[in-house]
Amino acid sequence: MRRQQTRVLAGAFALVAVAGLSACGDEGSSGGSSGDGGQVELTIGTFTEFGYEDLLTEYERLNPNVKITHHKTGEGGPYHEQLLTKLAANSGLEDVVAIEEGHFPDIADKPQLFNDLADIGPKDAKPDRWLDWKYKAGTAKDGTWIGYGTDIGPLAMCYRKDLFEAAGLPSDPEAVKPLFESWDSYFAAGDKYVKATKKAWFDSNSQIFNAMQNQLDEGYLNEDDELAIESNQDIRENWDQVTAAGKRGQTAGLVAFSPEWNTGFKQGAFATKTCPSWMLGVVKEQAGPANAGKWAVTDAFPGGGGNWGGSFLAVPKQSQHPKEAAELAAWLTAPEQQIKAFQKTGNFPSQVEALSSPELLESTNDYFGDVKTGELFAAMAEKVGEPQYKGAGDGQIQENATSPALQAVEQGKSADEGWQQAVDAAKKIVG
Structure with a gap:
């Protein structure tokens, strides 16, 4: 799960008060109407931290005929396992369900089990509310609009200024941009850093490889849902480039979110970190007060950019109140509410209007x-x-095939042996 362990820490990213945006529908809302004026009871299922507690109370105040029950699970893994089980049983699902982007391919493979938001959603909840790539990432291959986009995790690069200076590298956020212009320049800078310090440049092979993988036009599966890990030469080239850099001493070999990885932030075990917006909270939490001011972030990323993290709100066909559920989901993901969620938890908005708000830009x-x-x-x-097509099993390949194989290379396997391990595991997952 690309983000399930990190939402709790994301709140540290929101460091200014976001004030004054009026809630969508403050002058009265059509959301939650039952058609006959009666009470409507809605349920919503989320995991970790979406920042919705106060918003759901506000929605009930704006819509007195609506009563909302919030089912919140601590971890994303168990939540999504239960979601798939309930879908298979056609029973027990909430009216609105959250889906994390890493699990979305397994959900998008079953569009017939979800309402098309283009049909049941409020007329003002149009695709152009969202960044184009976020909207497209929430649709199934058959065109069904399954999920309204919640937050996103745009990538930048974090680095230790003091460690750069000790290695004779530039440390100013503007001056370091050429180092992060491309993957070639990134790994070349890593060689200089390792030579000067005898320390690791990045945390793990898999963290770098996953970022490179998500930038490709085609991922682990093609649009015919055929396994492409062997036919897509770009995947193997990325593999070779990352593992070669690791063999030259650039990787610290730390498994993301492990205790050793957490401690690595405090100890300066690596000098750079792929940083989606929510990662800033993780860095601050794990590096601690003693390293305040040593970490920096710059608006540059090898290969141009990317995304790591974010979710969607969907309305299953099981819902007895699909129209009202879609109205609630649309309201929760509207610009005003996305800013409020950012204020509470640091979840970065995906709505175009929210991204241009002074409250966000001045934070x-x-x-x-x-x-x-x-x-x-x-x-x-x-x-x-453009969002990369991700067929069912894509996330499992990353978690259970390529990442363990890259770790095996860090532990002594050759790059070729690790590659074969990844290919064999991917075939079992897809097969």
């Missing part, structure tokens, strides 16, 4: 030197290209 982060993080990540969100 700063003192841990990273008072950089305007809202403005920075809004700019990086615009750099994300």
